[in-house]
Amino acid sequence: MSILDVCRKRWRFLAAAAAGTAAVCLLRSEVERKTLSVEEFHISSPKIRGKRTLVFLSDLHDNCFGPGNEDLLKAIEKARPDGILIGGDTMVAKGTGDIRRALSLVRRLAARWPVYCGNGNHESRMRWERETYGRRYEAYKNQLQAWGVHYLENDTAFLGEDIAVTGADLQQRFYRKAFFRRPEPMGPDYLARRVGDADEKRFQILLLHSPMYFENCARWGADLTLCGHFHGGTIRLPLLGGVMTPQYQFFLPWCAGAFERDGKRMIVSRGLGTHSINIRLNNLPQLVVIRLRGADERGR
Secondary structure (H helix, E strand, C coil), X not given: CCHHHHHHHHHXXXXXXXXXXHHHHHHHHHHHHCCCEEEEEEEEECCCXXXXXXXXXXXXXXCCCCHHHHHHHHHHHHHCCCEEEEXXXXXXXXXXXXXXXXXXXXXXXXXXXXXXECCCHHHHHHHHCHHHHCCHHHHHHHHHHHCCCEECCCEEEEECCCEEEEEECCCHHHHCCCCCCCCCCCCCCHHHHHHCCCCCCCEEEXXXXXXXXXXXXXXXXXXXXXXXXXXXXXXXXXXXXXXXXXXCCECCCCCCEEEEECCEEEEECCCCCCCCCCCCECCCCEEEEEEEEEHHHCCC
């Protein structure tokens, strides 16, 4: 056998191995995309009276866990929440921008629990690109408000007397793709100009879809910032974390998880769905359960 034949044989073997590995990864990704994980975070604060449980959903992107999202609803019910927080991107604003599946889920949530809903880039895209989506954004927002949902488009609502929930609607320039034009930094007074001052007396929660601006959120006064958008980094590697965000940034440390800065917290959800790049590896869809309690109840 000649050297050329040996090389050809090795290349065929490597090509076959690569194709087999890719097939296994795609199969695993399909399984992961429909495998719901529930993860709890515990936070104590002297601003909290008693104990509260909140469920945070982000980046569902029309995904379904069981027929009619029954598995997702059962997981939420099991957590026994006092309120539901939605961090945006419940639908996929591409193509027709169908909002029916998102509406179906939120309707069922709002029938049972207080719901607080912030915008992601997909909700905002329906407003930015009016020529494509018509008045779908207004239809979505108006229907949720008719069901009693607190729709927080640069607005604040209260959960009891001790928790303020604010939703900040980021502008398009903060969602730019890094390959084409870097997302803009956030000015020091941006959040205050968009949503007003933070509530210093209540436990202040901020729904901000992108986790890139935690420092700004902490300075603004958010005791807890809830984000998504990065889908956990799409593929998660041991020690390295998330590989790539939807804005084509690589190995950012805040793709998912809990972070702290000067006593302020940020939780970044891995999200519940995908779009465009429909891949998840070592990156199960995540339903976030947040257990809040007062500082004097830490040991109880």
